Amino acid sequence: MDSTKTERFNKGWDKLKEIDGEAGTSVIESLKDISPDLGVYIIEYGFGDVYSRNILDNRTKEIAVVAALTAMGNAEPQLKVHINAALNVGVTSEEISEIMILMSLYSGFPSALNGTFALKEVLKERESEK
Numbered sequence: 001m002d003s004t005k006t007e008r009f010n011k012g013w014d015k016l017k018e019i020d021g022e023a024g025t026s027v028i029e030s031l032k033d034i035s036p037d038l039g040v041y042i043i044e045y046g047f048g049d050v051y052s053r054n055i056l057d058n059r060t061k062e063i064a065v066v067a068a069l070t071a072m073g074n075a076e077p078q079l080k081v082h083i084n085a086a087l088n089v090g091v092t093s094e095e096i097s098e099i100m101i102l103m104s105l106y107s108g109f110p111s112a113l114n115g116t117f118a119l120k121e122v123l124k125e126r127e128s129e130k
Contacts, residue, residue, distance in 0.1 A: 012048025023081045062086035068105045073111035076118055083122045
């Protein structure tokens with residue numbers, strides 16, 4: 001990234017790479033031609049300010065985000081990024097599957113099914129990359 005970026009940006013960029021890896025970088029890159037400022041806001045605020053807080057560990061944060069995105073039911077691309085992130089920070093596929101079951105209680109079977117199928121796709125993609 002540009003060396004003229006702020007300390008806040010650099011802190012967020014490091015956290016984004018730590019949690020989301022290549023998937024997070026791809027999201028930011030995909031915004032460069034249409035809304036580069038949105039990418040900067042995601043990095044600075046989302047990862048520099050919020051994700052960099054130390055009250056919850058990365059694993060707990062990703063469990064919460066996967067649950068929230070599953071419950072929303074309309075954020076499959078973001079859910080897949082965060083399922084990958086959850087796996088990257090030590091959440092198991094069995095635990096993510098359990099999150100989907102729990103969400104069936106709070107957001108219904110359609111969102112839980114969609115979340116489960118997103119998990120299945122992510123696992124298949126990760127397996128094919130090995």
